Amino acid sequence: MTSEPAVQDEVHVQIIELLNLVLESRYESNVGQAPQTLFYPQWGRSCPKAHRTPGVKTNAGFPDFLLYMGSQPKRHTAIIEVKTWWGYPNNVFTNIFSSTVAVRGSGAFTWTQEGSTAKLLRQLWGQLYFFETTWGACTNGRVIMIFVKTGRNELSLSEIHDLHDNPLVHKALIGMCFASLDQRGGSQYITDSLCPPQNRESLW
Numbered sequence: 001m002t003s004e005p006a007v008q009d010e011v012h013v014q015i016i017e018l019l020n021l022v023l024e025s026r027y028e029s030n031v032g033q034a035p036q037t038l039f040y041p042q043w044g045r046s047c048p049k050a051h052r053t054p055g056v057k058t059n060a061g062f063p064d065f066l067l068y069m070g071s072q073p074k075r076h077t078a079i080i081e082v083k084t085w086w087g088y089p090n091n092v093f094t095n096i097f098s099s100t101v102a103v104r105g106s107g108a109f110t111w112t113q114e115g116s117t118a119k120l121l122r123q124l125w126g127q128l129y130f131f132e133t134t135w136g137a138c139t140n141g142r143v144i145m146i147f148v149k150t151g152r153n154e155l156s157l158s159e160i161h162d163l164h165d166n167p168l169v170h171k172a173l174i175g176m177c178f179a180s181l182d183q184r185g186g187s188q189y190i191t192d193s194l195c196p197p198q199n200r201e202s203l204w
Contacts (some may be wrong), residue, residue, distance in 0.1 A: 007141040010080045014163070015080070015139075016043045016065060016144050022174050027181075040070045042183055043080070049073035052130050063127045063136070067177060071155055075181035079127050079136040083120070088140045092116045093160045097144075124153060134191065135180035137173060139163055144157060146176050148191060 020042045024116055027041055046062040050073040063079035095117040102109050109121060124138060124147065134149045146158040161169055183190040 003086075004082070006083050007084050010141060011064075011080070011163075013141060016171075019043055019173060023177060026048060026178070037073070041077070041177075043067050046075060046079075046115055046131070047073055050076055050131060052132050059198050060194060061126060061130075065120060066131065066133075067180060069181065074132075076131065077133060077135065077183070078176060079133055081127065081129060081136065081138040082141040085140040085142045088120060088145050089090055090140070092118075092120060092162070093138075093140065093143055093145060096121065096157060119201060121155075123124065128155075134183065135176050137176060144169060148176075148179075148187065148195060150191055150195050150197075150200060154200070156200050 014078040023041050024039050027039075037089040043065050044067045046059070046064065047058050048059065048062075050066055051062070052074075058060075061178065064082040066076040069075040069077060080115075086158050100114070101115075101117050101121070110118075111122065111166075120138070124136065128136060128149050135147075137144060137146045139145075141161055143160050144163045148156050150156045158172070164167060179190050180193060
């Protein structure tokens with residue numbers, strides 16, 4: 001793979017298509033008499049109408065994929081951001097858990113710092129905010145992590161895993177889909193059950 005669209009296509013084949021098959025089998029279609037090839041919930045490309053700011057014209061900074069609950073663009077519950085392994089190598093992901101990115105002992109993130117890891121975290125947080133979602137995942141085509149907004153100013157992240165560790169990664173992403181859909185509406189119960197507050201410890 002030599003381009004970002006090629007990485008996105010690979011993620012679509014390995015992840016998105018599988019997740020949509022699982023979602024189709026678990027949830028009944030809610031699009032009335034639409035063709036059987038159209039169902040919700042399903043993953044699709046993000047679009048300006050899904051943004052919280054009316055009239056936004058550019059797709060810059062948008063997540064690559066959104067989990068849509070229905071045909072209305074603003075009804076979505078999770079995001080997936082796709083980077084490239086040469087633009088965001090594996091160490092950019094692993095550095096998230098280093099004291100060079102967050103304050104040692106507290107995990108507090110300094111918004112003004114430079115570097116690819118800090119830039120990635122700012123982008124993911126912005127996507128959660130501007131697309132009003134709580135759950136998400138990010139991959140560079142080689143590794144992947146899942147994250148969830150566990151508080152107003154708090155983000156909890158999974159360990160970094162090989163994208164091609166299919167059974168583990170697929171199960172985790174399917175669970176993320178179900179959690180985000182079942183949580184839609186703002187309830188904190190599912191987040192606190194899956195990420196208990198007492199277990200949200202800083203690793204720095």
